[in-house]
Amino acid sequence: MLGWKRLGHERRLEARIVNDADDLVICCRNRAEEALETMRDMMSKLRLTVNEAKTRVCSLPEERFDFLGYTFGQCYWPKTGRAYLGTVPSKKRISRICAAISEETGRNKTLLNQRAVVETLNRMMIGILSPPAKRTDHLLNQPDISCATNTIRHCELINCIGNARINGPF
Numbered sequence: 001m002l003g004w005k006r007l008g009h010e011r012r013l014e015a016r017i018v019n020d021a022d023d024l025v026i027c028c029r030n031r032a033e034e035a036l037e038t039m040r041d042m043m044s045k046l047r048l049t050v051n052e053a054k055t056r057v058c059s060l061p062e063e064r065f066d067f068l069g070y071t072f073g074q075c076y077w078p079k080t081g082r083a084y085l086g087t088v089p090s091k092k093r094i095s096r097i098c099a100a101i102s103e104e105t106g107r108n109k110t111l112l113n114q115r116a117v118v119e120t121l122n123r124m125m126i127g128i129l130s131p132p133a134k135r136t137d138h139l140l141n142q143p144d145i146s147c148a149t150n151t152i153r154h155c156e157l158i159n160c161i162g163n164a165r166i167n168g169p170f
């Protein structure tokens with residue numbers, strides 16, 4: 001979303017974009033509706049469509065949104081109950097990991113080496129419980145989930161446009 005910066009929208013609207021492939025979130029403290037309209041105008045000029053069913057203005061911390069397999073919003077420290085903006089694996093991601101665990105521990109796997117099954121399960125759990133590591137696509141200016149998490153934590157968001165899916169020729 002280099003055009004967002006070059007056209008001055010980031011500075012004018014005080015709105016940062018976090019994107020990965022065809023998903024994006026626009027993070028801003030206010031003027032979310034204006035940022036949404038600006039993004040729609042940019043996409044129409046590029047002949048891309050925005051999935052309106054997945055596009056909305058979301059106010060944090062009152063609301064939550066899903067992005068890249070995580071739910072962003074208000075979380076609570078287990079020991080103190082203190083609130084903070086953070087991430088948890090999304091319900092869809094948890095459903096997928098449960099299905100994968102069931103597949104790996106099914107009756108057809110009972111004769112497999114126990115260590116191999118445990119190693120596979122450990123890799124699966126590490127993948128869901130920790131944000132993905134930096135990938136090679138950072139070379140293409142595609143931030144990973146930890147970058148999105150840091151942006152949200154450090155901006156102390158009030159408004160956020162979540163899950164704008166862009167469909168069209170690339």
